[in-house]
Amino acid sequence: MTDDLDGLRAVLPAGRVITDPDVMDGYRRDQTVAARPGEPRCVVAARATAEVAATLAWAQRHRVPVVPRGGGTSLAGGAAAVDGCVILSLARMTAVREINPADEIAVAEAGVITADLDRAAAEHGLMYPPDPSSFEISTIGGNLATNAGGLRCVKYGVTRDAVLGLEVVLAGGRTLRTGRRTVKGVTGYDLTGLFVGSEGTLGVITSATVRLRPRPASDPPTIVAGFPALADAARAVTAILAARVRPSLLELMDAATLQAIDDWKHLGLADATQALLIAQDDGEAAGRQAELMRQLCAREGATLAEVFTGQAESRQWLEVRRLAYPAVERLGVPLVEDVCVPRTRLPEMVARIERAARRHGVLIATVAHAGDGNLHPVFVFDRGQPEVPPAVWVAADEVFRAALELGGTLTGEHGVGVIKRRWLAAELGPDAIAVHHMIKDALDPAGIMNPGKVL
Ligand SMILES: Cc1cc2nc3c(=O)[nH]c(=O)nc-3n(C[C@H](O)[C@H](O)[C@H](O)COP(=O)(O)OP(=O)(O)OC[C@H]3O[C@@H](n4cnc5c(N)ncnc54)[C@H](O)[C@@H]3O)c2cc1C
16 A cells, blocks of 8 residues: 555655545545545645646556545535545645636636635626535535535526536546536537536546626625514515515525524524525615515515615624524534425425424424525434434435425435435436446546445
């Protein structure tokens, strides 16, 4: 094994190959509580595409598994180490190679932190729309590999909708350029789309050409509505979308989440309401649309429905939404799930989650990118437990199957990773699974790219 690594060191600049156990320990896990990381052989902290290529050429020659890694914020176990692997970290490839305001595009290396790209775009009056809640700690490469969503996606689409082209290093070390810099273009197969959402199993993304959009001139008004029941809030979401309002943000939090935030920050949210909806419209008719959304919430039973126009208040409400995950994390170990249903089925889906929680005696706190029909039921269990308790898996199984029954999907944005593999066939069926294997075998014949993930 030492000889192997000497060969790897020989093709990389000094210091790139890390074997210090304490340092490696920081790269083994991602944010997924249910994933059991293996023991890596080393970490490669790449700084250039050529170094990624050299690593993958060496890995293919020696049949060594490679786990690509960005920010390590995966909630599906996608970035968790497998035994004997090289963890290939892109986190030091942080150059924004280009911002072109006239063409409204940017070229960013894979390790650029998502919010940093958005800030670079903001200097030109533009924005990079995908904004996962992890945007201060996740990377463009990781977002592409998982096709990440976020709060603004209800209007601006997910990461796939923002990408025009990629630089990808294939297993074996060949560097491929996919896509283009134009907003249209259909020459050849959509190889860019193939790599988006492939979770590091087909190649390593080293840079991306992405679309930017005009940044709204000011913070839009924020509608905040509190409801006596989660089902009422879900109905209000359906009513807003049916009224053809195009919100730029439509987020939902249930009673358990509000209580967790109150326990921590003492905001008194849960005293007044069982579910909270936060919405914005950043278009030209923002004021009118905000009032329409407020009225629709009131009609669906909101006991509190207000429009906040001040920038500070708007930002505070968004901050409340971003507190949801850390607040729930304080209650115990959080297993974060990610189902997505057609938006008209949202009321049924929240009812099915509540039923699963009651039936199996499991605490489930739900937040949702409700405008996308994307729910994050967070299953919380005691810290004393050595692993995810069986009742949690049974409740999760019920929630996944309910999403599929309602015409939805297992994962709206976090990916399959390791923890959703067992449900994959139930959603995809045998033919689609077979095509997945054909693609995987064609691009990664030695099976070294993030083995055991997705498939
Ligand atoms: C608090 C919190 C909030 C979150 N909110 C959201 C949210 O709103 N929306 C959302 O979609 N997700 C969210 N997530 C999940 C996570 O942030 C996303 O999946 C994110 O896209 C992962 O990016 P990363 O850089 O951390 O990638 P990692 O976790 O390092 O990797 C994720 C996957 O991508 C692969 N990968 C990473 N980089 C590359 C690359 N350059 N080339 C090929 N494969 C690569 C890895 O092998 C792994 O399979 C959240 C996570 C946390 C902890």
